[in-house]
Amino acid sequence: NAGVMQNPRHLVRRRGQEARLRCSPMKGHSHVYWYRQLPEEGLKFMVYLQKENIIDESGMPKERFSAEFPKEGPSILRIQQVVRGDSAAYFCASSPARSGWLNYGYTFGSGTRLTVV
């Protein structure tokens, strides 16, 4: 049973290019979350998606960033016209559907380390 798969592990982009980060959740998980990690700043929430729906994008920058989780295929985090400040580790996590009042811990992928040069 594969865990959360993220690719690529490392991505280098020049300023102005587009970055596409992919995340395949664990089998049976229908909730996907994207977090950004900067040194000394911990994990910052970006967006929460379910299949074909964006549930909460309150952590996404208003411009250049978008996310999707289509009916088929992985979740994609897209950053257009990247700038040096976008350099960070981007983590995807997934969880199963909630049942009643229960919450479930997230399972994280290994992350994509984006470097903008």
Add this chain to the structure above:
Amino acid sequence: GENVEQHPSTLSVQEGDSAVIKCTYSDSASNYFPWYKQELGKGPQLIIDIRSNVGEKKDQRIAVTLNKTAKHFSLHITETQPEDSAVYFCAASSTGANSKLTFGKGITLSVRP
């Protein structure tokens, strides 16, 4: 929204000693509190969690305690080993249909051999 604070930011202990990491949260509606361990170059891994209907949970050398009145929870690691060296994150969430985990900034634990 929820705000989770974690302190101290770094902690160094001698192998075999105990380590305690504390977190506070702001939203009284939060009722789920997981702890994650992140090793260098890897993603965070869930190590233990606690829900608001219990005050303490233990799993071998690690335990978590929750004080709902004071809105703080702590991770306790006993008999620390060098492989416990990592960054530890606490988090909190409520049970709202669209709730999400809010993380603290993390603490770097170093266990000296």
